[in-house]
Amino acid sequence: MFMMRGGSPEAQGGFPPDVISEGFEDMRKNLLVRSIAAVSGVAMLAALGACGNNEPASGSSNAAGKSASSAEKISGEFQGAGASSQQSAVEAWIASYQAQNPDAKISYNPSGSGAGVSTFLTGATAWAGSDASLSDDEVQQSSKVCASGTAFDVPVYISPIAIVFNLKGVSGKDKHLNLDGETIAKIFDGKITKWNDDAIKQQNPKVDLPDTAITVVHRSDKSGTTKNFLSYVKDVAPDNWSYDLSENWPNEVGQGAKGTDGVINTVSQADGTIGYADASKAGDLGTVAVKVGEKYVPYSAEAAAKVVDASPLDDTAKGDNRVVVKLDHATKADGAYPVVLVSYDVVCPTYKDANTAKFVKSWLTYVISEDGQQVAADNAGSAPMSDTLRAKVTKSIDAIETK
Amino acid sequence: MMSASQEYAQAAGESLMKDAPVIDFDKFQPTRSMIARRKRKDVAMGALISVAFIVALIPLFSVLWTTIANGVKRLNLNFLSYNMSGVIGGQPTASGGYGGIQHAIIGTLEITFGALVISVPIGIMCSVFLIEYSRGGKFAKAIGLLVDVMSGVPSIVAGLFAFSMFTILVGPGTFNGFEGSVALSLLMIPTVVKSSEEMLKIVPNDLREASYALGVTKQRTITKIVLRTALPGIVSGVILAIARVVGETAPLLMTAGYISTTNVNLFSGQMTTLPVYVYQEYSKLKVACPAHASAACVTDIPMQRAWAAALVLIVIVLILNLIGRLVARVFAVKAER
């Protein structure tokens, strides 16, 4: 049988020499080289996989070290997914937690609250982060995933939502504009369209307001931040806000932008814009001091913690161990800042895998501990949880059975 | 080209058509003003084309420049050799860096490699079928149309498909690198089929006939002669196809997930890829620095990381492109017909 071998002189005779003779020998060599390269490449990848992890920085390890509980070290791989609002905090928590439990490998996918809870309800993750508390339906579904009982949610991350604005000559880092709830509602509903509107002027007599048009900037994606902001607006100015509460922006006013990053970018790109975003990202933009009682309160972590303290728990939440904060936006508590995002962790009381249960318990215990909350406050600008709330959450965490 | 020359004649004699009955051949002679008009038009069109060219280059160079200028700030060996585990806010890690993209590079390479393994055999065999077995047949025509349709499948639909398939077949909540590979291979297959098809077409028929004449079976003719002759072209086509999918973001967000540590197992656990990393870091925008932090704490570190990762991504894509073109040029089939 005739063979097409580049090397054999007989073969070359019958074919255009330029196609075959130079081609094949090179090609075979080429293939060989390529396969060697591929193999060594894979080997290199495997080798790289082993190193590359950052050893915990010295500054963070003592923060976690202080909280070193007497509990045994946790090991294994654990996954969480959910709210992207928690991302910065969770990354800091994971880094500090792993400094304490070097054998635990934890990952968090900031895929979003909805996706996070759905994934949790399939049993693929150990916990979910969510900007919204569980719905009754979701609580029921969770009985299939948890070894026994139903899932519960506890607050872990409290962060003020800043109302940011960009107005030439007025805005700037740590500069505030005083607005009450009514005015905020009217601005975001497109009823107040100029910055020198009387309603704004009256509340800011010392500020020279220009005749610039207001451009409202809101989230274009479904978001817990939107829902929390709107529930504030709806609670304090029900007459001026007729829309149903939803995680999507309800009206046609202004511009939408994707994510906190999108809102901040959009606001900073034009004169006369106003939007809302997680306060830690406000940067150089001006922020609104919100009227609470008779005073105007600028955002701060402490002020945000106050409103959470002043708020009751939601007793309509069905299910055991649940700690759902029913934010009292209309609070008159002194120095409280009522525009707040409370984000939860969703966990099971029992897990099919005892090791996972152990991890979840120790993880949550760390997250809500004073150190854990301080790490988040330092790196994500969140408000540390108060002792009263911590006591309630701890009670729920104690319900997790580790056998 | 008949129609074209007719068009020309028409254009040239348009003004004369009105007084057609009396044929005065002198009138066909171009007047001076007419020549001038044509000259002006020529210059104007030339200028217009050059202007179009320059205008188009402004945004394209702006994209490259922005990425390079912002990316080099944070791009160093430390950035390439560490992952994002143990990175707290804007504070430096023990190694002196601010986290890196080692895990994302590995994820990108593995997921793309997975897509390659799926789509290259299928793509090449499909093109063999189209060209060698049923050239011009009815079924081949239908498949050709479907390949065109497939090349228009939006990447997000490919992502949804992989997501739905794994949800139904494997179970809900499945995230792994291979799922991403499946999504990407859906985007790669049509590109591979099309480029291989072109390459097989230009393999001279003499080669096939000579082989058949010597009694070589069709299968051996195809594998040993046709495919080998077309190999360089196919390889460069495949590399260009890789360059196209390596930058996909949306389908990987919903299939491969996102983690901060290095995962080398394609079939289990989530994987981060470079485009997803760029997007996630951009989404973080800023981090807070604690009041007691040292001056080394950088608040806009996520944006810096995003740009640096984007630069690495561009460099990877460009290198792949160059390799593809080099392969095509060096091993180009010289037998032109």
Next chain:
Amino acid sequence: MSSEKSTLDQPVGGKSADKIFKWIAFACGALILVVLAAVFLFLFFRAWPLIGGDQNANRATIESFTGGKAHNFWQYVGPLAFGTVLVAALALLIAFFVSVGIALFISQYAPKGLATALSMIVDLLAAIPSVIYGLWGGIVLVPAIYPFWNWVAKYLGWIPLFKGPAANPARTVATVAVVLAVMILPIITSMARDVYLQTPRLQQEAALALGATKWEMIKLAVLPFGKSGVVSASMLGLGRALGETMAVLMILSPGLHYSFKILQASQNQTIAANIAAQYPEANSLGVSTLIATGLVLFLITFIVNFIARKITQKVSA
């Protein structure tokens, strides 16, 4: 090597291998059909709860997606499909003429060295990932282009398409169309250039010999020759523009209208960007709804490709 030796000894050893190989090739061809059918079926199955499920729950889901603006699936997907086509068509409109211009410049006007360098740059740009175009568009282009749109709205505002006032910041359909045009420009250019370079030399020279100016030569010889190639290139570009997700997501301020006011914000949204924006926070029924919109997008690209193929056949015939 040893296995090859053994086949060498067999005189007509390839019969069964021949058959198997043919069947594998056939199977791979048929697989394309299967894969496309699978894409359709899997999406359809996941979207089924929307069609066959509890209609009240669907209504609630869609109302939560739109803030109560749309109440059923068709009200929801209609404006999205409109926005998708509008954005892609505008992008193609911008990119088409510029691409043809660049391709002509490279193939006809530029000196050889410059042409090679430019071709390479264009090819490289064709491979820049869309997320980078999104970053660039959102951060660099949006503030930079506002004065231009403002000017357009001021002086061309009488055209309904350019009705002012121009949104500031310019996160509008017009800006997105520009970014998408920049994205698909290299794709169309590189294909058009390849076609133009293949124009028969003789025809070009014949035209010049008859006294045609350079532009007349291009009009007579180059453009007609490249027609079908350029059409199919633009269809490929259109396909990419239709399905582009990240760049639209990161730039456009979305809205649900059948609106042509491309300089105003919050008018239109594309299907792909909408999926990416709503997907993270969607519950399982929400995901079904989004997958159903994905199915619609799939059908749109299917139709566009089908039409493009028909056009190419007609033009080249």
